[in-house]
Amino acid sequence: MTNKKELNEMVLLKEIEYNNKLYHKGQPEISDAEFDALAKNVSEKLSFENVAELKNPQTHHFPMLSLAKAYTLEDLTKFIKQVKNQTDEDIIEVVLEPKIDGIGLNCCYVDGVFVSALTRGDGVVGENITEMIKQCIPKYLPLQIKDAPGVWEVRGEVFITHKKFEQIRKQESYSNSRNTIAGCARSPKASATHSKQGAQLKHASIVFYEVLSQNWPQGAELTTTEKLAWLKKNNFTANFSHKNTVTNAEELHHTIQGFKNQLKYFVCEIENNSQGASAHLSNIPQDGVVVKLNTANSKKILGCTAKYPKWAVAFKWNEPGVKTTVERISYTIGRTGGITPVAKIAPVIIDGTKINKVTLNNLNYLKKLDVRLKDSVLVIKAGQIIPQILKVLTHERDGSSQPVDIQKSLLQQNMSIAFVNGEWVSTDCEAIQEQKIRHYAKTLKIVGLGPALIKQLVGDGSVTNAFDLYNLTPDQLVKYINIGPKTALQVVSNIQKTRSCAFQKWVVACGIPNIGPQTAKILTHYIPSVEALLNFQNQPPFDAILGNVTTQQLLSWVLANQQLLENFKHFTFTQLDQLQSEGSLYGYHFVITGRFKTLKRKQLETQIEGLGGTIQAKINKKTRYLLVGALAHSPKASGASESKLSRGKLLELQILTEAETLDFLTQKNN
DNA sequence: CGAAAATGGATAGCTATAGC
DNA sequence: GCTATAGCTATCCATTTTCG
Numbered sequence: 001m002t003n004k005k006e007l008n009e010m011v012l013l014k015e016i017e018y019n020n021k022l023y024h025k026g027q028p029e030i031s032d033a034e035f036d037a038l039a040k041n042v043s044e045k046l047s048f049e050n051v052a053e054l055k056n057p058q059t060h061h062f063p064m065l066s067l068a069k070a071y072t073l074e075d076l077t078k079f080i081k082q083v084k085n086q087t088d089e090d091i092i093e094v095v096l097e098p099k100i101d102g103i104g105l106n107c108c109y110v111d112g113v114f115v116s117a118l119t120r121g122d123g124v125v126g127e128n129i130t131e132m133i134k135q136c137i138p139k140y141l142p143l144q145i146k147d148a149p150g151v152w153e154v155r156g157e158v159f160i161t162h163k164k165f166e167q168i169r170k171q172e173s174y175s176n177s178r179n180t181i182a183g184c185a186r187s188p189k190a191s192a193t194h195s196k197q198g199a200q201l202k203h204a205s206i207v208f209y210e211v212l213s214q215n216w217p218q219g220a221e222l223t224t225t226e227k228l229a230w231l232k233k234n235n236f237t238a239n240f241s242h243k244n245t246v247t248n249a250e251e252l253h254h255t256i257q258g259f260k261n262q263l264k265y266f267v268c269e270i271e272n273n274s275q276g277a278s279a280h281l282s283n284i285p286q287d288g289v290v291v292k293l294n295t296a297n298s299k300k301i302l303g304c305t306a307k308y309p310k311w312a313v314a315f316k317w318n319e320p321g322v323k324t325t326v327e328r329i330s331y332t333i334g335r336t337g338g339i340t341p342v343a344k345i346a347p348v349i350i351d352g353t354k355i356n357k358v359t360l361n362n363l364n365y366l367k368k369l370d371v372r373l374k375d376s377v378l379v380i381k382a383g384q385i386i387p388q389i390l391k392v393l394t395h396e397r398d399g400s401s402q403p404v405d406i407q408k409s410l411l412q413q414n415m416s417i418a419f420v421n422g423e424w425v426s427t428d429c430e431a432i433q434e435q436k437i438r439h440y441a442k443t444l445k446i447v448g449l450g451p452a453l454i455k456q457l458v459g460d461g462s463v464t465n466a467f468d469l470y471n472l473t474p475d476q477l478v479k480y481i482n483i484g485p486k487t488a489l490q491v492v493s494n495i496q497k498t499r500s501c502a503f504q505k506w507v508v509a510c511g512i513p514n515i516g517p518q519t520a521k522i523l524t525h526y527i528p529s530v531e532a533l534l535n536f537q538n539q540p541p542f543d544a545i546l547g548n549v550t551t552q553q554l555l556s557w558v559l560a561n562q563q564l565l566e567n568f569k570h571f572t573f574t575q576l577d578q579l580q581s582e583g584s585l586y587g588y589h590f591v592i593t594g595r596f597k598t599l600k601r602k603q604l605e606t607q608i609e610g611l612g613g614t615i616q617a618k619i620n621k622k623t624r625y626l627l628v629g630a631l632a633h634s635p636k637a638s639g640a641s642e643s644k645l646s647r648g649k650l651l652e653l654q655i656l657t658e659a660e661t662l663d664f665l666t667q668k669n670n
Numbered sequence: 671c672g673a674a675a676a677t678g679g680a681t682a683g684c685t686a687t688a689g690c
Numbered sequence: 691g692c693t694a695t696a697g698c699t700a701t702c703c704a705t706t707t708t709c710g
Contacts, residue, residue, distance in 0.1 A: 332698085332699080334697070334698055334699095335697090335698095336697080336698090338697080338698070340698060340699060342699075342700085354701090355700080355701080356700085356701090357699090357700060357701090358699090358700075359683090359684085359698080359699035359700065360684095360699085361683080361684045361685070361698075361699065362684075362685065362686095362698080362699095364685080365684065365685080381682095381700095381701090386681065386682045386683065386699075386700060386701075387699095387700060387701075388682085388683070388684095439697095442678090445678095447677085447678090448676095448677080448707095449677095450676060450677050450678085451676080451677085452675080452676055452677085453676085481675095481708095482674095482675060482676065482707080482708060482709080483707095483708085484707070484708050484709090486707070486708085487676095487706095487707065487708080513696090513697090514686090514687070514688095514695085514696060514697090515696085516695065516696045516697080517695090517696090519695075519696080546688090547687070547688050547689080548687095548688090549686090549687060549688080550687075550688080593680090593681090
């Protein structure tokens with residue numbers, strides 16, 4: 001998988017290309033110095049690789065998907081359950097193959113004649129590396145296949161054996177064999193017979209595992225084992241395989257373990273039939289086992305998601321994650337009184353950042369994960385940012401280990417709690433009040449009113465609800481720690497400004513359960529004022545619009561906050577412009593990722609919404625445009641989100657860089 | 671005037687609720 | 691069953707203001 005840094009650099013490249021074009025047209029948008037700074041951020045190596053990628057893109061005839069990954073028995077259980085659900089089969093035929101760690105290769109044949117070899121690329125478009133493969137490792141590549149009318153694709157993995165990699169490593173410093181292969185195969189120099197890359201590529205081998213076609217001789221697709229046999233018959237080196245039948249996940253897990261233990265004894269004919277040389281499988285880089293269903297019919301029924309075939313899973317030997325221990329479990333309180341457990345772990349460094357705490361989401365999650373004090377755990381950074389416990393290493397526990405007694409644990413930390421509707425909630429009014437004010441300040445963007453000040457204000461009783469904020473004076477505020485005269489004035493001024501904010505935003509700021517920006521938009525359409533909200537109990541039933549639960553929660557919130565609402569009655573809230581449907585972007589959905597150079601994210605959102613467009617937090621099928629800011633947040637962390645970029649690419653969204661976005665908005669404004 | 675503190679913004683994933 | 695919204699979480703860094 002491409003890492004985040006690389007993706008970010010790819011976006012930078014696009015920016016550079018764009019600015020380069022403008023420069024040659026004589027209409028540069030940025031100064032030469034800025035352009036140089038931009039270019040400096042892209043490593044030489046990457047820009048080189050990307051230029052190479054842009055030179056020979058080619059579309060696969062059948063999408064080249066990646067595989068869903070599994071690490072545990074539980075993961076396998078999910079897989080088996082899905083298979084059983086959809087196929088109605090109790091006895092499942094599976095085929096196991098070593099998961100070779102190299103680069104995917106897709107060889108295309110037309111009417112039985114070899115035409116091209118592509119890398120996997122993003123699964124839809126790969127890079128044409130036909131010449132490199134033909135010149136450097138032709139012995140693995142049959143130039144003809146029999147009885148194959150039309151388009152056929154044969155797929156395999158290009159890799160270097162451990163032994164050969166050690167030899168190469170003596171001369172050149174490559175970090176691992178997979179990257180070596182990827183780098184050499186894509187290098188434009190590889191085709192020159194005497195180049196360094198070409199020489200190294202000659203050490204590579206290929207093992208094949210798949211053949212695809214729409215013109216099967218008997219009209220029906222072959223089974224997995226038949227495909228492997230077909231490959232052999234047509235002089236491809238087929239992957240080593242083992243067929244078995246299983247009835248449940250435990251049996252599959254057992255089969256996999258057996259397969260793993262046996263692997264070192266097996267020999268694979270990697271030097272192709274003509275030479276007869278072979279290698280122990282243990283000499284081939286591999287990181288797991290691929291489990292495939294055997295029958296073509298089952299595969300057809302299960303089909304594929306956008307990312308993976310549902311009829312296969314890659315069981316990996318090594319789980320990702322860094323091992324550490326749980327030192328303490330503490331709790332935070334939300335504005336609804338909800339309790340979130342947090343695990344304090346022995347600090348570990350992942351991707352260059354130090355991780356101290358990991359969220360456990362909620363009390364049920366804590367119970368289900370059954371993480372205990374002193375437990376060894378595997379920690380990862382989800383999306384390379386948010387720490388997450390991937391797995392508890394239960395086998396490393398000693399006999400004294402006990403599950404966390406949630407009630408006892410909460411009381412030990414002096415928390416006031418109550419058991420409501422089957423779960424523990426906080427009854428700590430001050431803590432909840434603090435969170436409510438924080439939410440209010442954050443939603444209305446009251447600059448200067450942050451957590452530290454709020455804690456003090458709530459702590460000494462100066463503020464018990466949102467309305468109290470409006471009675472604060474600068475003189476009063478300077479008494480608090482870290483508040484000087486300047487801040488005091490700003491905070492008070494910023495609070496007062498919100499007297500005339502959009503009513504819709506204010507409703508969100510109130511923190512009514514389940515009412516966020518979207519729901520508030522709908523609600524305020526029917527209830528456009530504080531007075532209307534006060535009279536809410538007299539309104540026609542809202543169940544159909546907001547749902548039963550939300551309506552009930554709204555009703556009890558209104559009843560519990562009569563006085564607060566009375567106080568706000570005389571504020572002059574404004575209504576958001578209702579005429580957005582006339583805007584030129586009406587009906588289009590946008591997702592923004594990364595940081596923009598020329599304008600704040602908020603400003604960009606406002607502009608798009610002003611033109612009638614809709615801003616979404618995450619990509620879904622309504623999304624039309626993905627706007628990518630390339631400006632890094634810091635040298636270490638990049639700007640754009642990897643998941644958004646890859647998903648955006650997969651769904652074929654319009655992906656616009658900052659410069660393209662600005663262009664686009666200018667056009668739409670006219 | 672330099673150090674310290676506070677704040678804001680970006681990011682993914684989990685769970686519950688709701689709607690189709 | 692799938693998709694979306696809401697409401698939580700931790701960490702990083704840049705920016706701004708206050709402290710000493």
